[in-house]
Amino acid sequence: MSPDSKGSAAGRMLAVLRKEWVDMFRDRRTGMVTLLSAILAGPIFLILIFNLIASQAERARELKLPVVGAIYAPAVVAYLERQQVTVSDAPADYDAQIRRGDLDVVLVISREFAADVAQGKSGSVRLVFDRSRDRARTSIDQAEALLRGYNRLWGEQRLMLRGVASTVANPLRVETSDLATPQQSGALVLFLVAYYGLFASVMGGMAVALDTTAGERERQSLEPLLMTPARPGEIIVGKWLAVSSFNALVVLLTLSGFYMTLKFAPLPPVGVPFLFGAREFFRFALVLVPMILMLPAILLYVGSRARAYKEAQANVSVLLFIVSLIPMIQLFTQRREPGWLMFVPVSAQYSLLNTSLRGEAPALSQLALSWLAPTALIVLALVGVARRLSRESILSGK
């Protein structure tokens, strides 16, 4: 036999890649779970959110307001009806119904309303609601706003009767102008689409990356593998390419899920012409390339440090936590993004995904910057695994 002369580094790498591909796709359970969740989760999310938005918009358009004691203040009721509010008599057990969430808000008009007003006192009305219910919030806000509007209107009329300009009582006039383009509204939808796209790049390669490292060690096939002429570097690059390509497939399926849902699904019209067309699909994929390549490398590193699959899963949860937390922090801090953000993996991608969803093209310079840290991390992680595989301690289970 001619030793070592046969076979090239590329040939051995390709052998690893091919074997891992077959192995991954034969793993039905993991494969199905990963692929199905990638294809289905996006559409399910979108449909739920769109229905939520639609039902809130509906509530806002048609406020239903049960009233207790409508006869004591006919003018208030008439004003509300002029504002398209559906006024009805409140049921006797309205407290309980609000607590159960059957009613959003109830207006209670005081029995002394007319008498108080006649004596020059403020007439008292009471809004009963449960603000902890998200669904009721639009109705509550609207009822409050309407009553404030009536209050102002009534006060201005009284001033006018006394020959005083209404501006005397309203020295400050607040005007609002919302600069959000139609695409910029529906921030929750934007957040979830970007978040889920990012998340797919973590989840996509997770199971297979751990199986091919910690699983290989657990099944005791690592030692025979290391006794072949394949260098640790060749083995790990082959595995990385296999996991990355699987990850890319999962991410593309996830994005297709969004695309297909928004294009074809009978979503309720919500007045948010939010864009996820072919152009956004392409931009998303472009922004996510560094994640698609980086996370498998890191997952392989984490997996190679564990003796068994279970142990690796426990270690990986820390990584998942970090990746899922970063976009949350960005959502809740809501600050203008600093320039150095493009150097932070995950953060940079989340920010660029949002840019794409707002209908803007991510700047090439920013894209380039967002590649730097992931590239460095890929190299570090792969060198780290290769070094671990060359260590004697990998055999003794330490």
Add this chain to the structure above:
Amino acid sequence: MIAIDGVKKAFGKRREVEAVRGVTFDAPDGEITGLLGPNGAGKTTLLRMIATLVLPDAGHARVGGLDVVADRYAVRARIGVLSDARGLYPRLTARENVRYFGRLHGLGGAALDARIDTLFATLGMQSLADRRTAGFSQGEKMKVAIARALVHDPDTILLDEPTNGLDIMSVRTLRDELRALRAQGKCLLFSSHVMQEVAALCDRIVVLARGRVVASGTAAELVERAGTAGLEDAFVKLIGSDEGLAA
């Protein structure tokens, strides 16, 4: 031909665990050399050094004239190892398992497939060839592991406690295969803590205890040197105790 010369290896933070403390012996071609010793005698460490997975602290080990440190990848290309770690890929068929290792050795195409067919025929496992290894018995897994270790037709074969966990039929298959390989002029090094096994199979026996070679020679020579009636007593006397040995 394996030539071991003054090899030492210690583990631990301060190198306090001396697994192999200066071992010298040769394992010639066309013979099965047995490495007998109780558990913890240093057999696995020694085999792993020859297999280039563990670097010796001192001394030299050569396989076919190639140094296991300087020429480690060339050594790997000409050794086949059946170790205690016989893990297969359960989702791959027997053939795919073996083919993977063949490709890593630089083989491929029709030549590789023909080689695998020959190996499977020799081991009597054609019917298993295209089944996934997930449900294989210990004996069937062992056959795949042998085929995998031999796919590149190595001229040196290392076996570390190969009969662990095997039933008697599988042990017989393994012995037949090893004798066939010896007949082809291969160099075989076989480690075990089971005396009968070594006595039944090996041409020469190297007795290892506490990281050192305490005796070597044919079974008859060892009995003669120990001055005992039988082989078992000879081993116990040479090792100094019967701890960790199995009859």
